[in-house]
Amino acid sequence: MEQTTFFDNKQQQPLAARLRPETLDDFVGQTHIIGPGKVLRRLIENDQVSSMIFWGPPGVGKTTLARIIAKHTKANFIDFSAVTSGIKDIRNVMKEADSNHFMGTKTIVFVDEIHRFNKAQQDAFLPFVEKGSIILIGATTENPSFEINNALLSRCKVFVLQALSAEELTSLLRRAIADPKGFGEQKINIDDDMLSTIANFANGDARTALSTLEMVIINGDYDGETTTVTKDTLEQCISKKSLLYDKNGEEHYNLISALHKSMRNSDPDAAVYWLARMLEAGEDPLYVARRVVRFASEDVGIADSRALEIAVAAYQACHFIGMPECNVILTHAVVYMAMSPKSNAMEVAYNAARVDAVDQISDPVPLNIRNAPTDLMKDLGYGKGYKYAHDYEEKITSMQCLPDSLVGREYYQPTSQGLEAKYKERLSQIKAWKKEHK
Numbered sequence: 001m002e003q004t005t006f007f008d009n010k011q012q013q014p015l016a017a018r019l020r021p022e023t024l025d026d027f028v029g030q031t032h033i034i035g036p037g038k039v040l041r042r043l044i045e046n047d048q049v050s051s052m053i054f055w056g057p058p059g060v061g062k063t064t065l066a067r068i069i070a071k072h073t074k075a076n077f078i079d080f081s082a083v084t085s086g087i088k089d090i091r092n093v094m095k096e097a098d099s100n101h102f103m104g105t106k107t108i109v110f111v112d113e114i115h116r117f118n119k120a121q122q123d124a125f126l127p128f129v130e131k132g133s134i135i136l137i138g139a140t141t142e143n144p145s146f147e148i149n150n151a152l153l154s155r156c157k158v159f160v161l162q163a164l165s166a167e168e169l170t171s172l173l174r175r176a177i178a179d180p181k182g183f184g185e186q187k188i189n190i191d192d193d194m195l196s197t198i199a200n201f202a203n204g205d206a207r208t209a210l211s212t213l214e215m216v217i218i219n220g221d222y223d224g225e226t227t228t229v230t231k232d233t234l235e236q237c238i239s240k241k242s243l244l245y246d247k248n249g250e251e252h253y254n255l256i257s258a259l260h261k262s263m264r265n266s267d268p269d270a271a272v273y274w275l276a277r278m279l280e281a282g283e284d285p286l287y288v289a290r291r292v293v294r295f296a297s298e299d300v301g302i303a304d305s306r307a308l309e310i311a312v313a314a315y316q317a318c319h320f321i322g323m324p325e326c327n328v329i330l331t332h333a334v335v336y337m338a339m340s341p342k343s344n345a346m347e348v349a350y351n352a353a354r355v356d357a358v359d360q361i362s363d364p365v366p367l368n369i370r371n372a373p374t375d376l377m378k379d380l381g382y383g384k385g386y387k388y389a390h391d392y393e394e395k396i397t398s399m400q401c402l403p404d405s406l407v408g409r410e411y412y413q414p415t416s417q418g419l420e421a422k423y424k425e426r427l428s429q430i431k432a433w434k435k436e437h438k
Helices: 041-044 060-074 087-102 117-121 126-130 166-178 192-202 207-218 230-237 249-263 269-278 285-301 306-321 326-337 345-359 375-379 420-436
Strands: 052-055 076-081 109-110 135-141 157-159 186-187 226-227
Touching: 041 060, 041 345, 052 060, 060 076, 060 109, 060 326, 076 087, 087 109, 126 186, 166 192, 166 375, 192 207, 192 230, 207 230, 249 269, 249 285, 249 326, 269 285, 269 326, 285 306, 285 326, 285 345, 285 420, 306 326
Parallel strands: 052 135, 052 157, 076 109, 109 135, 186 226
Antiparallel strands: none
């Protein structure tokens, strides 16, 4: 057999497209839903597929799985892109699906990136899903709970697809080298460590893994018979890792949540890691800095009031110098927050007061602490009985400041953490004094 070269016509299609699985047995990953005896596999094998949403990161097989379903169920398959299609396109497709349904033919409408459709576009599918004209399969990298209309979502089964493991990706890469549709007709010299490196670089994305393999082989050293991939070639092709991150999507909130909770749990290593994940993926450092400022009062409070000073200083410094120089400034702030004594007394105090503020919103301000800038106000009793604390030796009075209905409420509950222990002792003294001089 003649040796295949890189420039044969049949090799012009991207490797990921050439190796796209056509059966469930060839599909790599997602064994939790399509493994033997699993829910989705049974639905496919028994031809009982209904409308569904595939939710998962890029390159995990959402489109491929939809095509396999269409082939197995012998349905008419319509591939629809939410990026390039509008209401008019949807209506035309639905008209075709209605016609097919009348003739007894199933139609699977696959909508890639369905989260990009607006409410009206998503609603256009509803009547056809309800009457069975189409089986809708939507693919999304975003949380369907936030991005898919409730009416449509309630009529679809959601299947969560997971990022492929490094072992699954390595197995896929070996198959690509051995398969005639891949590089099976060529002599490729690439060691297992390099395949593992590519698999780890791909970060769970099969498309990225195959594209990277294709790139390193195309750029390998070819001696007329064998293509050898060197370490230098590999390093050049994977010099910058593409991190999974959508600054407006769920992963954005997942990562900031991870940062916040790592700081709260006094884990500086985890906090710095999640910080790096966000910054290296292109997050605005000022957004992170604002979250750290909030954390300083929400989770540290006056257990260490310097935390707020450092957080604000970090925000200002990030504003002054920007990325990448401000990464170490944010690291300074994040580590300080993680290592500070923790108190959520400020958060608890406000939330408790907020409930009463909303429920008792009509309670008037006591007359004695109202301002009286006019004679009329003074005549009405504004400011009457007010005691100016600085006029008293103890700099404190027993004057009532809460509305009558809330007298005795205690919102601030200081902890014994850090410097707040001193404030706890001080508050106890104040309360004891007021009780004695009431």
